[in-house]
Amino acid sequence: MEDREYRDRPVRIVMLADMDSYFASVEQQSNPALRGIPVAVTGSGKRTVITTASYEARRFGVKTGMNKWEAKKLCPGLTFIAGSNDKYTYTCRKLSEIYSRYTSDVEVYSIDEAFLDITSSCSLFGSPLKIGELIRNEIKERFGLNATVGIGPNKLIAKLASDLSKPDGLMRVRPEDVTNILKGLAVEELWGIGRKLAAKLNSLGIYTAGELGRTSASFLRSHFGIIGERLKLMGMGIDDSPVTCDMRIAKSIGHSMTLSQDIRQENEIRAYILKLSEMVGQRARKHQLAGDVIKVTIRYRSFETFSRQLQITTDTNDTHLIYNTAMEIIKKTELKEPVRLLGVGLSGLRETDNPEQLPLLRKYARSRDLLRTVDNINEKYGDYTISWAACRPYRSRPSVISPAWRPKGVHNTRV
Amino acid sequence: MLEIGEQVYVVAAFGINPRLRPLRFRWSGREVKIKDITYEWTTSMGKSRLIHFSVTDGSTLYELSFDSASITWRIENIETDL
Numbered sequence: 355m356e357d358r359e360y361r362d363r364p365v366r367i368v369m370l371a372d373m374d375s376y377f378a379s380v381e382q383q384s385n386p387a388l389r390g391i392p393v394a395v396t397g398s399g400k401r402t403v404i405t406t407a408s409y410e411a412r413r414f415g416v417k418t419g420m421n422k423w424e425a426k427k428l429c430p431g432l433t434f435i436a437g438s439n440d441k442y443t444y445t446c447r448k449l450s451e452i453y454s455r456y457t458s459d460v461e462v463y464s465i466d467e468a469f470l471d472i473t474s475s476c477s478l479f480g481s482p483l484k485i486g487e488l489i490r491n492e493i494k495e496r497f498g499l500n501a502t503v504g505i506g507p508n509k510l511i512a513k514l515a516s517d518l519s520k521p522d523g524l525m526r527v528r529p530e531d532v533t534n535i536l537k538g539l540a541v542e543e544l545w546g547i548g549r550k551l552a553a554k555l556n557s558l559g560i561y562t563a564g565e566l567g568r569t570s571a572s573f574l575r576s577h578f579g580i581i582g583e584r585l586k587l588m589g590m591g592i593d594d595s596p597v598t599c600d601m602r603i604a605k606s607i608g609h610s611m612t613l614s615q616d617i618r619q620e621n622e623i624r625a626y627i628l629k630l631s632e633m634v635g636q637r638a639r640k641h642q643l644a645g646d647v648i649k650v651t652i653r654y655r656s657f658e659t660f661s662r663q664l665q666i667t668t669d670t671n672d673t674h675l676i677y678n679t680a681m682e683i684i685k686k687t688e689l690k691e692p693v694r695l696l697g698v699g700l701s702g703l704r705e706t707d708n709p710e711q712l713p714l715l716r717k718y719a720r721s722r723d724l725l726r727t728v729d730n731i732n733e734k735y736g737d738y739t740i741s742w743a744a745c746r747p748y749r750s751r752p753s754v755i756s757p758a759w760r761p762k763g764v765h766n767t768r769v
Numbered sequence: 770m771l772e773i774g775e776q777v778y779v780v781a782a783f784g785i786n787p788r789l790r791p792l793r794f795r796w797s798g799r800e801v802k803i804k805d806i807t808y809e810w811t812t813s814m815g816k817s818r819l820i821h822f823s824v825t826d827g828s829t830l831y832e833l834s835f836d837s838a839s840i841t842w843r844i845e846n847i848e849t850d851l
Contacts, residue, residue, distance in 0.1 A: 384830075387848075440810060440821070441808065444810035733816075736814040
């Protein structure tokens with residue numbers, strides 16, 4: 355029955371192009387002195403962590419998310435480089451252009467990974483492996499960077515093929531080989547199954563993807579709720595999610611900042627909240643979006659993190675309304691510890707009226723005109739050319755690219 | 770990496786692919802001949818588009834930028850540990 359389910363699905367050919375050790379490879383390409391040596395790319399802030407390590411550094415056990423001192427202990431010869439986000443976002447845009455020459459179905463999944471549905475491209479460019487090789491060669495020639503390409507009948511298997519052939523690899527898993535590959539594969543090797551979920555599956559006697567696929571959906575549902583069905587399908591190598599360049603309205607817009615030092619005074623918090631509200635408001639206005647739920651995220655020194663949100667009576671993208679609501683949330687929150695990170699978000703997003711409805715009250719009209727003028731100046735001369743005076747000490751840009759960054763749409767932020 | 774941020778005189782070639790290629794520049798009273806362009810990327814500052822180049826003369830790595838609005842070149846920073 356399971357095999358029949360597989361056969362009944364439409365045949366697709368999906369490719370994942372995954373850049374190897376992306377940030378570190380760009381830096382090594384940019385600076386020849388870094389080639390062949392262990393390199394770790396970090397954020398530019400004082401309290402930063404490693405965002406990517408080169409393969410030379412990974413051999414010593416250096417990993418993403420490590421502190422600098424931890425990494426240096428493992429690899430004394432490690433060279434740290436403050437990341438250059440402009441280089442990475444530019445290269446990501448250019449990579450998307452390369453992919454788009456082979457298919458119109460490109461989903462930029464993260465700054466260094468993209469799914470391509472090449473089902474209809476083979477008649478033009480050759481076999482899936484040939485297309486993979488063409489793309490890899492083009493990236494190598496243009497940027498000197500290595501990409502691993504995994505190909506499969508869906509995104510799940512394409513991701514698996516990429517993981518199994520990294521670094522600098524090219525692998526295709528055909529539909530008829532899926533069951534065999536999954537048979538002995540540890541469940542945590544499946545995309546979407548993290549350590550906690552794997553531990554819970556193991557505690558139920560499920561260690562391999564093959565075992566997961568053979569477990570009844572009702573058993574999985576009884577232990578994992580609504581994702582039980584999905585887990586079974588994953589164990590069978592089935593994934594119907596489309597490759598999509600979905601540009602529908604974002605659900606939320608948010609920005610956060612790890613502060614240069616822990617703070618707890620309200621006047622210090624206020625300035626950061628204003629800065630974050632401005633970033634959120636400006637992005638919402640740029641994309642003609644407004645929302646009615648304002649969220650504040652706080653991370654304490656101990657890394658305990660929580661969010662509080664408040665719904666307001668009107669949709670807004672006005673910096674001051676976002677700020678005032680966020681401060682209302684802060685005032686209601688009793689801070690137990692010094693704060694390490696602050697975030698502000700806007701959700702319940704809807705497209706603003708176009709042409710925009712004129713505010714009835716004079717003070718709202720003035721506020722709207724002021725924001726529009728500020729936005730126009732910043733659009734012409736660069737972000738934050740003109741800003742609120744209280745934000746001046748906090749003008750620095752975020753130092754690490756958000757995983758949500760995309761080359762287009764509302765998730766295309768300045769980094 | 771040492772930040773410089775000074776305007777420089779650059780001899781460059783405008784072609785088709787690549788469209789723009791710096792060849793040599795004068796900085797601190799000496800002429801630097803570019804041996805290799807190791808990376809290229811663009812940024813924008815408002816309406817201005819900046820094209821950045823990592824270039825090397827064989828012993829030092831420089832970052833040059835070209836402002837397409839003001840038609841000026843700058844040396845942004847240098848790295849001497851090549």
